[in-house]
Amino acid sequence: MPGFLRIRAVSPFIMSSIKAFSPLSRILLCLAVASASTPVLADTVWLKNGDRLSGTIRVFDGNKLVLETGYGGTIAIDWKQVATLESEQHLLVKQDDVTGEHAKALVPAEPGKVTLANDTAPKTVELASIEQIMKPKPLIEDFSWKGNIDVGVDYKRAEKDTDDYDIDLKTQARHGRWRHNAEAEYNREKQNEVETTDNWSADYALDRFLDEKWFWQGRLGYKRDYIEDLARQRTIGTGPGYQFWDDELGAFSLAGLINRRDYEYANGDKDNFYALTARWDYNRYLVGKTVELFTSGEVGKPLGNVADYALDAEAGLRYKVTDWASLNIKAEKDIVSGSDGDIDETRYSLGFGVGW
Incomplete structure (x- = not known):
C-alpha cells in the first residue's frame, strides 16, 4: 500500500x-x-498487481483511465486493474450520469476504494461506483485553442478512373467569455479526367458567453462551387445559443440564428432572402478518448418562396492512433431544395488527420 x-x-x-x-x-x-x-508532485495510480504508475490523470470514461506520462506518452489503463489513486488536482468525480462531486484531491484508500477530499468530511467510495473522472472546466479561461485537420484521398483505377480529394479544417479558440470558431473545407473529384465535384467553403463564428451556458453568436459563411448551378452562397447571421456541456469528454451546443442569404447562380441570376436556421455542434470521446464521435451542421427554412429548406451537415468517427494523429471516416450531406439550383450531394470519405 x-x-x-x-x-x-x-x-x-x-x-x-x-x-x-x-x-x-x-x-x-x-x-x-x-x-x-x-519531488515533483504527480498523480499516482496503484494497480492490483502491485505496480505503481505516476503521471497526470486526464479523464476516466468507458472503463479506461487516461494517464499522461513523461516516459510513455498517454496511457489508457483498464479500470478493473486499478487498486487505488492519488491526485492533488481538482477533479469532478461522477457516480452517475447526472450528479458529480468536486474533489480537491484524491487520497488513496484500501484496494478497490479511493477517498474524495473536499471542504466537508472526506468521503471514501468504491472504484466500481465511479462512472467518470474529469477535470472541471472553468467558465472563464485565459486562453485555450483546439482543432483538427482531416485529409481524405481516394484513387481508383478501373473502368472509371476516380481521383477524390477532401480537406477539412476546424479550429476553436477561447479567451475569457469570447469564443472564436473557424471552419474551412475543400472538395474535388475527377472521373476519367472530368471534374464532377469542385467546391470550397469557409465559415467563421464569434460567440460571446452571457453566463456559463448561454451565448450570443454572430456568423459569416461563404461557399464557392465551380460545378453546380448554385455557384455562390453567402451567409451572415446572428442569434442565441446554448452550451449543454464542454469538458474533457466532448461538447454539445445548439444555436438558433436569423440569417441573410445571398445565392448567385452559374447563369448570372441572383436571389437573396432571410432564413431561420438551427445549428448544432457535437462531439463525444469514447473508450478512454481513443475514439471520437462527431457531428455538426445546420438546417434552415427560408422566409419566402426562394427555397423549401437547406441542409448542410456532417457526421463521422475519428480514431486516435497517437496523441496527435488519427484516422477518420465521415459522411457529408448538402441539400438545397426548392430553389432554381437544387443541390442534393452525399459524400463519404476515409482519411487521416492531425489534432491539437
Whole structure:
C-alpha cells in the first residue's frame, strides 16, 4: 500500500558548506537544497498487481483511465486493474450520469476504494461506483485553442478512373467569455479526367458567453462551387445559443440564428432572402478518448418562396492512433431544395488527420 512520508538525507559535505556562509546565505542555500530535494508532485495510480504508475490523470470514461506520462506518452489503463489513486488536482468525480462531486484531491484508500477530499468530511467510495473522472472546466479561461485537420484521398483505377480529394479544417479558440470558431473545407473529384465535384467553403463564428451556458453568436459563411448551378452562397447571421456541456469528454451546443442569404447562380441570376436556421455542434470521446464521435451542421427554412429548406451537415468517427494523429471516416450531406439550383450531394470519405 502506498506510503505518504518521504525522507531525504542531506550529505555532511552540504551541511559543512552551509556553515561557511553568512546567515542570509545559509537560508537561501537551504531553500535551494530543499527545493531540489522535493519531488515533483504527480498523480499516482496503484494497480492490483502491485505496480505503481505516476503521471497526470486526464479523464476516466468507458472503463479506461487516461494517464499522461513523461516516459510513455498517454496511457489508457483498464479500470478493473486499478487498486487505488492519488491526485492533488481538482477533479469532478461522477457516480452517475447526472450528479458529480468536486474533489480537491484524491487520497488513496484500501484496494478497490479511493477517498474524495473536499471542504466537508472526506468521503471514501468504491472504484466500481465511479462512472467518470474529469477535470472541471472553468467558465472563464485565459486562453485555450483546439482543432483538427482531416485529409481524405481516394484513387481508383478501373473502368472509371476516380481521383477524390477532401480537406477539412476546424479550429476553436477561447479567451475569457469570447469564443472564436473557424471552419474551412475543400472538395474535388475527377472521373476519367472530368471534374464532377469542385467546391470550397469557409465559415467563421464569434460567440460571446452571457453566463456559463448561454451565448450570443454572430456568423459569416461563404461557399464557392465551380460545378453546380448554385455557384455562390453567402451567409451572415446572428442569434442565441446554448452550451449543454464542454469538458474533457466532448461538447454539445445548439444555436438558433436569423440569417441573410445571398445565392448567385452559374447563369448570372441572383436571389437573396432571410432564413431561420438551427445549428448544432457535437462531439463525444469514447473508450478512454481513443475514439471520437462527431457531428455538426445546420438546417434552415427560408422566409419566402426562394427555397423549401437547406441542409448542410456532417457526421463521422475519428480514431486516435497517437496523441496527435488519427484516422477518420465521415459522411457529408448538402441539400438545397426548392430553389432554381437544387443541390442534393452525399459524400463519404476515409482519411487521416492531425489534432491539437
